Amino acid sequence: MKKAEINLIQSTYRGKKVFLTGHTGFKGSWLSIWLEKLGAEVFGYSLAPENDYDLYNQLNFSDRHTSLFADIRDKKKFEKSILNFNPDFIFHLAAQPLVRYSYQHPVETYETNVIGTANLLNSMRKLTKKCAAIFITTDKVYHNNEWEYPYRENDRLGGYDPYSSSKACCELLIDSFSNSYFNNANFKEHNISISSARAGNVIGGGDWAADRIVPDIVRALKEGQTIEVRNPHSVRPWQHVIEPLGAYLLLGARSYNDHVGGAWNFGPNANDILTVGELVDHAISIWGEGDYTTPQKNDDPHEAGLLMLDISKSQRKLNWNPRYSSKQAIEMTINWYKNFKEGASANELIKNDIDNYLNIK
Numbered sequence: 217m218k219k220a221e222i223n224l225i226q227s228t229y230r231g232k233k234v235f236l237t238g239h240t241g242f243k244g245s246w247l248s249i250w251l252e253k254l255g256a257e258v259f260g261y262s263l264a265p266e267n268d269y270d271l272y273n274q275l276n277f278s279d280r281h282t283s284l285f286a287d288i289r290d291k292k293k294f295e296k297s298i299l300n301f302n303p304d305f306i307f308h309l310a311a312q313p314l315v316r317y318s319y320q321h322p323v324e325t326y327e328t329n330v331i332g333t334a335n336l337l338n339s340m341r342k343l344t345k346k347c348a349a350i351f352i353t354t355d356k357v358y359h360n361n362e363w364e365y366p367y368r369e370n371d372r373l374g375g376y377d378p379y380s381s382s383k384a385c386c387e388l389l390i391d392s393f394s395n396s397y398f399n400n401a402n403f404k405e406h407n408i409s410i411s412s413a414r415a416g417n418v419i420g421g422g423d424w425a426a427d428r429i430v431p432d433i434v435r436a437l438k439e440g441q442t443i444e445v446r447n448p449h450s451v452r453p454w455q456h457v458i459e460p461l462g463a464y465l466l467l468g469a470r471s472y473n474d475h476v477g478g479a480w481n482f483g484p485n486a487n488d489i490l491t492v493g494e495l496v497d498h499a500i501s502i503w504g505e506g507d508y509t510t511p512q513k514n515d516d517p518h519e520a521g522l523l524m525l526d527i528s529k530s531q532r533k534l535n536w537n538p539r540y541s542s543k544q545a546i547e548m549t550i551n552w553y554k555n556f557k558e559g560a561s562a563n564e565l566i567k568n569d570i571d572n573y574l575n576i577k
C-alpha cells in the first residue's frame with residue numbers, strides 16, 4: 217500500500233458507522249483499534265470474550281465502543297442489530313475459524329460460518345442507505361491440489377476439512393447474493409457493494425487462540441518448554457495481522473467509493489515463502505532461547521501442506537501490496553509478546569505497530 221491508499225483509508229472512515237462482527241476476536245480487536253484511530257463509530261456484534269487475557273478485555277473495549285454479545289446464528293437479533301445501527305460499512309469477521317476444531321464440530325462450524333453469513337447477507341437486503349460490506353473468508357477456500365502454483369481468485373473453490381469447506385460455501389453465498397440482490401449493474405437501486413477478502417495465515421501480538429502456531433510457540437517459550445511442531449515442512453502465506461486489516465479497510469473504501477466487488481486475495485509476495493519450521497526457528501532466535509521437536513507419530517487430521525496465494529489482482533486493481541516480509545512479521549510479533557511480558561500494555565503495543573505501518577515510506 218502506498219501513501220495514496222493510506223490517505224484514502226484515512227479520509228473514508230472518519231465519522232462513518234461501522235458494524236463489525238467478530239470484534240471480540242484477535243483480528244477484530246486489532247481492527248477495532250484501527251477504526252477508532254480513524255474516527256469511525258463502531259458497533260461490535262460477537263460472542264463474549266472467553267478469557268480475561270483475551271485482547272478485547274486487555275483493551276477495555278467494553279468501555280470504548282458499543283457492543284452486543286450475541287450469536288450470528290440468531291437471525292432475528294442479528295438482523296435487528298444491523299438495521300437499528302444502519303451502518304455505512306460492515307466487516308464480517310465472526311466465524312468458527314479453527315481447522316482442528318472443525319473436524320470435531322463440523323455442524324457447528326457450518327452453522328456459524330455459512331448460516332451466519334447467510335443471515336447477514338439477507339439482513340442487508342433491508343438496508344436503505346449506501347453500505348459497503350467486506351466478508352472475511354480465507355486462503356483455504358481453494359480446492360487445494362498441493363501444487364507449487366499460487367491460487368488466483370478464479371481458481372476452483374473447495375476445502376478438504378469442514379472449516380475450509382464452510383468458508384468456500386460462504387464464497388458461493390456471497391457470489392449468489394452479489395448476482396441476485398446486489399448486482400453492480402443496478403447499484404443505484406440497492407446501494408450495496410459486497411466483496412470477499414481471502415487472506416492467509418496471520419500472525420501478530422495478542423493472539424492467544426488454542427491450536428495456532430504463534431500462540432503455541434509463545435506459550436511454550438514463556439514456560440521454558442520445548443515447542444511441539446506438528447508439520448514443520450508445511451508452507452503457509454504468513455503475514456502480519458496489520459497487512460490484511462489494511463487490505464480490508466482499503467477494499468471497504470474502494471467498495472464504498474467505486475463499488476468494486478468480487479473476491480480478493482491478500483497475502484505475501486510470491487517469493488516470500490517460509491515453512492512452519494523456518495517460522496519457528498526465526499521466532500526462537502528473536503525470543504533469544506528455546507527449541508522445538510516434531511512428534512514421531514502424527515495422528516492429526518489432514519491439513520494442507522502447501523498453500524500460496526496469487527495477489528496480482530489486488531496489486532493491480534487496488535494498488536495494495538504487503539509492506540512487511542514474513543521475517544519482519546515474525547520479528548514484530550515476537551517482540552510484541554516480549555514487550556507485553558515485560559509490562560507494556562496491549563493498547564500501546566498495537567497502536568505503535570499501526571503507527572509504524574502507516575509511517576513506512
Ligand SMILES: NC(=O)c1ccc[n+]([C@@H]2O[C@H](COP(=O)([O-])OP(=O)(O)OC[C@H]3O[C@@H](n4cnc5c(N)ncnc54)[C@H](O)[C@@H]3O)[C@@H](O)[C@H]2O)c1
Pocket residue numbers: 237238239240241242243244261262263264265286287288289308309310311312313328332352353354355415416417418419425
Ligand atoms: N487468524 C487467521 O490466521 C485467519 C486466517 C484467515 C482467515 N481468518 C478469518 O478471519 C476472521 C477472524 O479470525 P480471528 O483469527 O480473529 O478469530 P478469533 O477466533 O480470534 O475470533 C473469532 C470471532 O468470531 C466470534 N464468533 C464466533 N462464533 C460466533 C457466533 N456464533 N456468533 C457471533 N460471533 C461469533 C467470536 O466471538 C470472535 O469475536 C475469521 O472469519 C477467520 O476465519 C483468520
